Amino acid sequence: MEKTNFTAASADTPALHQPTQSAVFAGGCFWGTEYFLGNAPGVLQVESGYTGGHLAHPSYQQVCTGQTGHYEAVRLLFDPTQTDYETLAKLFLEIHDPTQPDGQGPDLGPQYRSAIFYATDEQKQTAQKLLDILRGNGLPVVTQLLPLTTFWPAEPYHQHYYKHKGTLPYCHKRVRRFDK
Secondary structure (H helix, E strand, C coil), X not given: CCCECCCCCECCCCCCCCCCEEEEEEECCHXXXXXXXXXXXXXXXXXXXXXXXXXXXXXXXXHXXXXXXXXXXXXXXXXXXXXXXXHHHHXXXXXXXXXXXXXXXXXXXXXXXXXEEECCHXXXXXXXXXXXHHHHCCCCCCCEEEEXXXXXXCCHHHCCXXXXXXXXXXXXXXXXXXXX
């Protein structure tokens, strides 16, 4: 079953069925982040898009200029009876390099920065705890922890990119950093 996309720009969780929760992560190119997080158990929907910037309804071309302040990000809707925010945040921090500033692999620029966008104090505390663990283990983590602002869905051709292309991500791979 293909996980569907969200449909509206919002900082809120769209209603599907109760209970659901959302999470927003930016870890470089949104295609790879979407691929790995979208395949995680308990994730009901995943959508690539833009957040954190100052321009309403940004386009990919505008975000790529580096002038809008947006991050390429993914928004997840998940079932908290099947997974939790901490599990997804750990996975996020293991599928990209949280120590690389301004990019991921060969994708460089402010739109490819690493960030966790929190919607609640609980998400903020959980993310901060995980970032502190990584830093305590000697990793020079640059992942930002930011309040969630409006999430703008990316253009349709960016959604489920690797599934449609039939290939695997080139900028993302899982490196276990927790529970070794």
